[in-house]
Amino acid sequence: MVEASEEVYSSLHHRFRGDLLRPGEGGYEDARSIWNGMVSRTPALIARCADVSDVQRAIRAASDAGIVTAVRCGGHSLAGFSTCEGGLVIDLSKMREVNLDSAARRATISGGCLLGSIDTATQKAGLVFPSGVVSHTGASGLILGGGTGWLTRRFGLSCDNVEGFTLVTADSSVVRANSKENPDLFWALRGGGGNFGVVTEFELKLHPLRSVVRAEGLSPEPEIRSLLECWRDFMAEAPLDLKWNIDLRLAPHNKRVPANLRGRPVASSSLVWTGDPEAARPYLERALSLCNSDSARSRSLPFLNLQTMADSEFPHGRRYYTKSGYFTYLDNSTVDRLLEAVATLPSPETQIELAYLGGAAARIGAQETAFGDRSAPFIINLLASWSEPSADAGNVSWIRALFNKLRPAMTPGVYINFMSGDEQDRVPEAYHERWDRIVAVKSHYDPTNFFRLNQNIPPRKCSS
Numbered sequence: 460m461v462e463a464s465e466e467v468y469s470s471l472h473h474r475f476r477g478d479l480l481r482p483g484e485g486g487y488e489d490a491r492s493i494w495n496g497m498v499s500r501t502p503a504l505i506a507r508c509a510d511v512s513d514v515q516r517a518i519r520a521a522s523d524a525g526i527v528t529a530v531r532c533g534g535h536s537l538a539g540f541s542t543c544e545g546g547l548v549i550d551l552s553k554m555r556e557v558n559l560d561s562a563a564r565r566a567t568i569s570g571g572c573l574l575g576s577i578d579t580a581t582q583k584a585g586l587v588f589p590s591g592v593v594s595h596t597g598a599s600g601l602i603l604g605g606g607t608g609w610l611t612r613r614f615g616l617s618c619d620n621v622e623g624f625t626l627v628t629a630d631s632s633v634v635r636a637n638s639k640e641n642p643d644l645f646w647a648l649r650g651g652g653g654n655f656g657v658v659t660e661f662e663l664k665l666h667p668l669r670s671v672v673r674a675e676g677l678s679p680e681p682e683i684r685s686l687l688e689c690w691r692d693f694m695a696e697a698p699l700d701l702k703w704n705i706d707l708r709l710a711p712h713n714k715r716v717p718a719n720l721r722g723r724p725v726a727s728s729s730l731v732w733t734g735d736p737e738a739a740r741p742y743l744e745r746a747l748s749l750c751n752s753d754s755a756r757s758r759s760l761p762f763l764n765l766q767t768m769a770d771s772e773f774p775h776g777r778r779y780y781t782k783s784g785y786f787t788y789l790d791n792s793t794v795d796r797l798l799e800a801v802a803t804l805p806s807p808e809t810q811i812e813l814a815y816l817g818g819a820a821a822r823i824g825a826q827e828t829a830f831g832d833r834s835a836p837f838i839i840n841l842l843a844s845w846s847e848p849s850a851d852a853g854n855v856s857w858i859r860a861l862f863n864k865l866r867p868a869m870t871p872g873v874y875i876n877f878m879s880g881d882e883q884d885r886v887p888e889a890y891h892e893r894w895d896r897i898v899a900v901k902s903h904y905d906p907t908n909f910f911r912l913n914q915n916i917p918p919r920k921c922s923s
């Protein structure tokens with residue numbers, strides 16, 4: 460591996476326009492870290508590309524040398540796929556351009572953009588791109604896996620709002636994919652993750668929205684069952700302007716939380732209304748009536764505030780472990796399992812995240828994108844978060860045990876962006892009836908599985 464990385468470095472260093480970082484050199488230590496502190500690896504070379512030609516050069520050099528290669532946008536892969544041990548990291552963090560065409564409600568973004576840079580640019584024209592809920596998340600990984608957030612029910616998944624991709628494939632060619640050019644690749648890139656090449660540009664469809672109504676409240680442990688039962692029935696009929704997420708967790712020790720709830724198991728409701736504020740009232744009042752009245756509040760706020768309010772809850776460098784799945788219906792025995800779990804949470808930041816999709820996301824047919832079937836509206840994400848390595852085993856085993864209990868009631872399928880690094884065997888499940896089609900696209904564009912540090916779709920006739 461050392462020789463291979465030297466070969467890559469020698470072939471790049473005269474012509475590379477960005478930065479080449481090796482262990483021991485200035486900037487390397489910061490550059491090697493990713494968001495999930497559980498993943499600490501030492502790549503032999505980090506190629507921080509300045510432009511598309513740098514990406515092509517890096518892919519060509521790595522492919523010639525046969526070196527394992529990771530691709531990084533925001534470094535938020537929960538599974539830790541955006542780094543590697545002893546190999547090459549293609550780092551896109553210098554490629555963060557957003558070009559807005561406000562009249563056409565379109566934008567193009569480069570492959571290294573974070574969500575916050577898109578929001579800041581598009582909000583100047585009162586426009587939004589539906590993406591995730593934490594502004595320091597990378598746009599590329601999120602969009603390529605699907606992309607859910609506050610606007611999913613109103614405008615669809617992030618990948619549903621991409622009209623074209625430009626990527627550098629494994630043979631270092633620049634390829635475009637949209638509804639007319641390479642439509643199979645266009646299909647695969649909307650949900651198929653980083654399997655097909657390095658996306659250097661996304662063409663995004665935007666929507667008008669400047670502000671939202673946001674409401675929140677906490678339900679104490681004895682009220683969680685009735686809250687969940689009400690939520691599951693209410694959301695099935697709710698307008699697509701309403702997104703209502705529930706996190707089961709220990710209430711934080713802060714002054715916004717009533718003193719008698721601090722540190723206690725609660726269901727934390729977060730609601731966002733994206734339509735006419737006047738029409739929000741009956742829906743928000745109904746939801747907040749299920750919460751402790753001292754914790755319940757609602758207000759209008761600018762879209763940019765909404766998009767950054769969770770940033771500090773998910774800091775870089777903490778230790779995280781996750782497992783996820785879908786439910787067609789949240790049956791009573793699943794609610795029982797969730798109530799048992801909330802009583803045994805292993806750390807104050809660990810949470811069981813529940814969201815209801817449906818709305819615009821559910822209107823896209825199962826065969827239209829690689830993301831596939833959207834008919835199971837309940838998505839659950841079990842997310843453990845802690846700081847001490849000594850707590851690794853306890854947190855990981857808690858998530859695994861809870862997942863095993865919930866699994867029998869889940870609908871087959873998984874959102875690839877909420878998977879851990881030890882779940883490679885679930886990748887076919889993510890694409891189930893679309894598996895043969897996505898394998899065919901992979902086999903065409905990446906026959907040697909050069910792009911394999913991802914929720915990997917192995918090409919046909921490849922043993923790696």
Ligand SMILES: Cc1cc2nc3c(=O)[nH]c(=O)nc-3n(C[C@H](O)[C@H](O)[C@H](O)COP(=O)(O)OP(=O)(O)OC[C@H]3O[C@@H](n4cnc5c(N)ncnc54)[C@H](O)[C@@H]3O)c2cc1C
Binds near residue numbers: 532551591659913
């Ligand atoms: C704090 C936090 C909040 C999150 N919130 C949400 C949310 O609200 N909604 C949601 O849907 N998901 C969310 N996620 C999950 C998120 O979608 C994934 O973690 C995603 O992989 C992050 O993208 P990234 O670019 O930062 O990842 P990276 O770690 O940089 O990349 C992950 C993988 O994506 C691929 N990749 C990255 N860039 C490119 C590129 N330009 N071309 C080709 N492949 C590429 C590679 O395979 C890479 O291994 C969140 C994650 C975190 C950590």
